[in-house]
Amino acid sequence: MTTEQNDPLDAYFDAARAKAPQPSGALQARILTDADAVLASAGAPAKAPPGxxxxxxxxxxxxxxxxxxxxxxxxxxxxxxxxxxxxxxxxxxxxxxxxxxxxxxxxxx
Amino acid sequence: MPLDAMSDVSDTGLLVRFANGDRLAAVALTQRLSPRALGFATRMLGDAAEAEDVTQDAMLRLWKIAPEWRQGEAEPATWLYRVVRNLCIDRLRKARGVGLDQIAEPEDGTPSVEAALIAQDRAAALQLALNQLPDRQREAVILRHIEGLANPEIAQIMEISTEAVESLTARGKRALSAALSPKREELGYDD
Incomplete structure (x- = not known):
């Protein structure tokens, strides 16, 4: 185990985590549009054969x-x-x- | 199942639901995984727009592989980090026009780091210092110290040994300290 207490870099890593980029609504919409397209191209899930x-x-x-x-x-x-x-x-x-x-x-x- | 109720479902469970046509599972996975992909890509590339494109591309690959997902092989988050990493490396290679192993050490960019420190913007200073690291050191440091992953998971993502991860993070941190510390002292910025 490394001892990382009082590491001067920790303040920088903390600052970076606090400023973590968040996906915008537009990006999430783009991602979900892709998901919809994949679902549509896959078609409806396979149905069980008639019994x-x-x-x-x-x-x-x-x-x-x-x-x-x-x-x-x-x-x-x-x-x-x-x-x-x-x-x-x-x-x-x-x-x-x-x-x-x-x-x-x-x-x- | 309503979206709220999906908080108890594992990433793998959500992926299986998506493969079975459950769109809400895609919403839950997007909320859960896209911030991690975006964070990693942003720090790897240092460019928000490119990082968004990488995130979208990586998520698209996740949707496409969902029907073939084999449970127990890897966590979707680990798989996604690996895809983001590969996409980022591709973009960095294209931007530099040379192979990854032939990349020279970046030129000294300390004036920018110094400017960020003067502005007391630690996150920006760190990003500028990260940009100066060799790619593999940068990946390891970001995944370990910003994304907070354990070394074995980083080893899976980077497809190297855990010992190699430890070595890369140690070297990366030394380089970051070297890039940041002298300037901090000069500026009387230590606290």
Missing amino acids: RLHAFLAAVGGWPAMAGLATATLAGVWIGISPPAMVETLIETQTVEYLPGFDALLEEG
Whole structure:
């Protein structure tokens, strides 16, 4: 290790560091313009090849169709787990008469 | 990722992000690395406009090499310093019209150093004294004592041994002291 304390040059090095040149806004803009050009020339990053999900999505009509399908599925599951009151009322009160008027035939008369 | 959040990302991480199309990574790298490149180039060349051109050129080379960057090989900052150094040497050679090894010792420029000392502008006096050093001594002194790099990193940048860096910085500092000290004493400038 060198001992650099009290080195008369230190005051000069300190002064130089204090006056360190800073890139102007114009220089930074030039640098970033170059970066943009490199990005543009490289094109968009390579995309992953289409897999089974992409094939399925293409078959059902893309993400919008998938959203509708998901909504319908969730609604069905929810009604199954927690049926709304109206649905329960319908289930409880509904009576089906398969042969209306059959009772009348059985009546004596 | 917002720009502020990139302060925790390493230079290499930013370079990989840029290679993947992240423009904000380019902004962060520019803010981080361009002042260092500009500082080194300015002191090497002693010319602000040329130093800006070198900085832009070096950063452009960084953008171009980003897709091929192999992690673990070198730090982007070290790589950039090396590119700046080579670009500066090219410009100095062209300006002098001779090979680097054939460059004669610069002529005595002490009147300028003296003028800067009279003006009590230590930074300017140092720059003028640096301009008088042989290129390799100047590189080593700037990287060690102004840019604050460790000798092993300087050795990587200059592609020489650590011992050679120590030798160059020692010789460079002796020459700087010789250029600055007598004039300081004459001017009663010591403090």
